[in-house]
Amino acid sequence: MEKMHLKMTVNGEEMETLAEPRELLIHVLRERLNITGPHIGCETSHCGACTIDMDGKSVKSCTVFAAQAGGADITTIEGLGNPDNLHVLQEMFKEHHGLQCGFCTPGMITRAYRLLQEIPDPTEEEVRFGMSGNLCRCTGYQNIVKAIMAAATEMNATKEAAQ
Amino acid sequence: MNEMIPPKAERSAALKGLGTSRKRVEDARFTQGKGNFIDDLKLPGMLFGDFVRSPYPHAYVKSINTDAALAVPGVVAVLTAADLEPLGLHWMPTLAGDKQMVLADGKVLFQGQEVAFVVASDRYVAADAVELVEVDYEELPALVDPFKAEIKGAPILREDIADNLEGAHGARRHPNHIFTWESGEKEQTEAAIGEAEIVAEEMIYYHRTHPCPLETCGAVASMDKVNGKLTLHGTFQAPHAVRTVASLISGIAEHNIRVISPDIGGGFGNKVGVYPGYVCSIVASIVTGKPVKWIEDRIENLTSTAFARDYWMQGKISATKEGKITGLWCHTTADHGAFDACADPTKFPAGFMNICTGSYDIPTAYLCVDGIYTNKAPGGVAYRCSFRVTEAAYFIERMIEMLAIKLKMDAAELRRINFIKKEQFPYQSALGWEYDSGDYHTAWEKALEAVNYTELRKEQTQRLEDFKAGATRSLMGIGLCHFTEIVGAGPVKNCDILGLGMFDSCEIRIHPTGSAIARLGTISQGQGHATTFAQILASEIGIPADDITLEEGDTDTAPYGLGTYGSRSTPVAGAATAMAGRKIRAKAQMIAAYLLEVHDDDVEWDVDRFAVKGAPERFKTMKEIAFASYSQEIPGVEPGLEAVSYYDPPNMTYPFGAYICVMDINVDTGIADIRTFYALDDCGTRINPMIIEGQVHGGLTEAFAISMGQELAYDDMGNVKTGSLMDFFIPTSWETPNYITDFTTTPSPHHPIGAKGVGESPNVGGVPAFSNAVHDAFRSFGLTQSHMPHDHWRIWKIANDLGLHDK
Ligand code: FES
Numbered sequence A: 001m002e003k004m005h006l007k008m009t010v011n012g013e014e015m016e017t018l019a020e021p022r023e024l025l026i027h028v029l030r031e032r033l034n035i036t037g038p039h040i041g042c043e044t045s046h047c048g049a050c051t052i053d054m055d056g057k058s059v060k061s062c063t064v065f066a067a068q069a070g071g072a073d074i075t076t077i078e079g080l081g082n083p084d085n086l087h088v089l090q091e092m093f094k095e096h097h098g099l100q101c102g103f104c105t106p107g108m109i110t111r112a113y114r115l116l117q118e119i120p121d122p123t124e125e126e127v128r129f130g131m132s133g134n135l136c137r138c139t140g141y142q143n144i145v146k147a148i149m150a151a152a153t154e155m156n157a158t159k160e161a162a163q
Numbered sequence B: 001m002n003e004m005i006p007p008k009a010e011r012s013a014a015l016k017g018l019g020t021s022r023k024r025v026e027d028a029r030f031t032q033g034k035g036n037f038i039d040d041l042k043l044p045g046m047l048f049g050d051f052v053r054s055p056y057p058h059a060y061v062k063s064i065n066t067d068a069a070l071a072v073p074g075v076v077a078v079l080t081a082a083d084l085e086p087l088g089l090h091w092m093p094t095l096a097g098d099k100q101m102v103l104a105d106g107k108v109l110f111q112g113q114e115v116a117f118v119v120a121s122d123r124y125v126a127a128d129a130v131e132l133v134e135v136d137y138e139e140l141p142a143l144v145d146p147f148k149a150e151i152k153g154a155p156i157l158r159e160d161i162a163d164n165l166e167g168a169h170g171a172r173r174h175p176n177h178i179f180t181w182e183s184g185e186k187e188q189t190e191a192a193i194g195e196a197e198i199v200a201e202e203m204i205y206y207h208r209t210h211p212c213p214l215e216t217c218g219a220v221a222s223m224d225k226v227n228g229k230l231t232l233h234g235t236f237q238a239p240h241a242v243r244t245v246a247s248l249i250s251g252i253a254e255h256n257i258r259v260i261s262p263d264i265g266g267g268f269g270n271k272v273g274v275y276p277g278y279v280c281s282i283v284a285s286i287v288t289g290k291p292v293k294w295i296e297d298r299i300e301n302l303t304s305t306a307f308a309r310d311y312w313m314q315g316k317i318s319a320t321k322e323g324k325i326t327g328l329w330c331h332t333t334a335d336h337g338a339f340d341a342c343a344d345p346t347k348f349p350a351g352f353m354n355i356c357t358g359s360y361d362i363p364t365a366y367l368c369v370d371g372i373y374t375n376k377a378p379g380g381v382a383y384r385c386s387f388r389v390t391e392a393a394y395f396i397e398r399m400i401e402m403l404a405i406k407l408k409m410d411a412a413e414l415r416r417i418n419f420i421k422k423e424q425f426p427y428q429s430a431l432g433w434e435y436d437s438g439d440y441h442t443a444w445e446k447a448l449e450a451v452n453y454t455e456l457r458k459e460q461t462q463r464l465e466d467f468k469a470g471a472t473r474s475l476m477g478i479g480l481c482h483f484t485e486i487v488g489a490g491p492v493k494n495c496d497i498l499g500l501g502m503f504d505s506c507e508i509r510i511h512p513t514g515s516a517i518a519r520l521g522t523i524s525q526g527q528g529h530a531t532t533f534a535q536i537l538a539s540e541i542g543i544p545a546d547d548i549t550l551e552e553g554d555t556d557t558a559p560y561g562l563g564t565y566g567s568r569s570t571p572v573a574g575a576a577t578a579m580a581g582r583k584i585r586a587k588a589q590m591i592a593a594y595l596l597e598v599h600d601d602d603v604e605w606d607v608d609r610f611a612v613k614g615a616p617e618r619f620k621t622m623k624e625i626a627f628a629s630y631s632q633e634i635p636g637v638e639p640g641l642e643a644v645s646y647y648d649p650p651n652m653t654y655p656f657g658a659y660i661c662v663m664d665i666n667v668d669t670g671i672a673d674i675r676t677f678y679a680l681d682d683c684g685t686r687i688n689p690m691i692i693e694g695q696v697h698g699g700l701t702e703a704f705a706i707s708m709g710q711e712l713a714y715d716d717m718g719n720v721k722t723g724s725l726m727d728f729f730i731p732t733s734w735e736t737p738n739y740i741t742d743f744t745t746t747p748s749p750h751h752p753i754g755a756k757g758v759g760e761s762p763n764v765g766g767v768p769a770f771s772n773a774v775h776d777a778f779r780s781f782g783l784t785q786s787h788m789p790h791d792h793w794r795i796w797k798i799a800n801d802l803g804l805h806d807k
């Protein structure tokens, strides 16, 4: 199949590649751009392992075709923090044991990153509802919810201190 | 020497050893998207394999035409059984002593069965070509109901062994029959039940489901023809066993095969089996001379690799009028699918189903299991369970409830009357196990008190009255469960898989500067081995856990072991770790004594050092000892500080727990609201409480899924009805309840550190607790048994059948 020229901003970096229009964005990211943080758990938009942040929204990248991704501004788990400067969510997931096998974790954290912008001070119920597009088979969610609540508290405290 | 020695407690805390909620070392890479999972692996020139699968549950394969597929640009090969046959690889042995088709050999036996393997330049090309492979099938009637397997005119599934009256587990009485396995005393038990004052009898079905880890199965095979070496990366819960099996079936010498399990995205039993995808990627790599990757999609995962459960358990339990149990009888019809690929120790074709006497002192018992072939996918793995313990626990915990109904007795009290008493341990069960330790009464009372059981029952009675008076449409269910697990397989004398003894291993090297690396025969799939095993070691050898690297999963470097499943890592490899640590310490003692110029017996261990007895200010730390072992000539002692231990456990371990679930059920919608779930676990010595709690949360959520909605369902024609995450229930954060966790500690007397293992307890105990709660809500309306999963529709149906809806 004919390939198209695709340009996107991924984690703040301009990237380009050739891809077939029908390719799923998750495959473009993982196979063509070597961004393997987001995972594949179903390819049918049920599990959320492939969650990325695209133009300011949480998106399951297995539901987007390459043809739809031209010009998009994308953030993946790799773009949220770095070893010297972790995102609070990354720290809190470790602190509260919010992961086990770690396969859902990139999608979880990337979704939570957007959720906390949508609802900066969420109730437990809002976290549980807001995260319900991301499946985890290992943790039973209790510690994931705890980690996200703790991250919200910390982020709000930092914000307040800055004001 | 005059420096103050930090106090014991401080030095001990610095080690982050046993009992510490040490944060996980694995988390850094997973939280930053730097995990190393199988699909992340890319090798130069790598090709991609994809299967043509059978749409039919039962059919002859008349012909396969691969021309159109081969004509697609980018397609390198299309393998069929005919291509594998010359290599003897069109069939492969299963873990249960049966054999399984790698690619359809004249016939398909389940929907989704592997028929041909397309190898192409990328996954899209492979998928396109799969569509173009033309297979001519002749459809045959499917056998779906195991109870119809032996009736006259039943379709014969396994024509390859139809005349073989002797199977891997003894006599077969019909071509569709796999084995009969018996345990216990038949006549004595039947007599006890015949004479009993009270008998409860019921058929209990534990439905077919699937472990469904978030990451599917996959492999990358790479045959290096120049050096004659095969490297196989893949999602293997038992990499060493895979190497041995790969060598046996491929004929490649074992030293020329390297198996590597990278990070594994959850296993839960799904990644124990050997699958056609692994074999086909090996063959494809040999044929093409290129690395070949095979990754299942979710539908393939659910429909073709390793289901779990599917046990029809007919039970009888008898008791005196006072409620003392006198006998337990069980006949199980086990639906194994098209090939017997259960992952059980060889001598146990029904796993440890004979732990079905549970936590109770039952004088006589009898169990008989019949394995049956049907036109469903093979598997029968222990989904977060130790070889059929979940089935056993569900069986006994349902039977107890049924007996309580017959006796008109409170089910908590009935359990109390029949528990094995603390002083009876080690306890010899009627079905042949020796329970190592337990204190069931203490755990039980603690649990009942924690949830305020007496008040709950009062509230339930009140709710019932309100319901009858029309004041509410909601009923309350209290689900009780006291389970006993049997894990840590196992003693080589009675546990092996394909003849390989189920010991495990640990090898430790202390570096000159006093840090260390330990390698194990197991493989983590989220259990946090790199964190916890370093803790065991820290306590044993006095080197901080943070200074110990832990490595698993590479058969070229790790010592041989049977892998991680059946909660065996802590009981077996954990023990090997402690024992290897003790060897290190024994050598360190000699070195310290030499350095301190005293006799070996004159030094004693003190947290992280050896000190001269009676003179604690004269000591050598492990760091100093390590350096000395590499830098000094010590008479009579070899240089270096290393040890290896292969641990053959003397017995299994028997974790237990008391779980209570409280739910409110709306009889009109069938929706069950979990109000409270209390889980008390006793897993012996606790290595890392944080990780234990996480394991309990995860296991309970899987139990919640299985009991309340998750099912691998087939229709009457043998079509899979729940083959994607659209229909196969995995609870989200929205419906999953919060859990209260608690514990008691009864160490295992035979384990070096007293640990028993915990990963699977919550699934084993959780399922009966959820299910008993549903049943309990309807107990006063006469409900005895309603099969799982208790989804909304089925609960609504219970209410409807009991006449609780307006007519
Ligand atoms: S892989 Fe995209 S939602 Fe599952």
Ligand code: FES
Binding pocket: A098, A099, A100, A101, A102, A103, A104, A105, A135, A136, A137, A138, A139, B214, B265, B266, B526
């Ligand atoms: S940590 Fe394993 S799926 Fe979430």
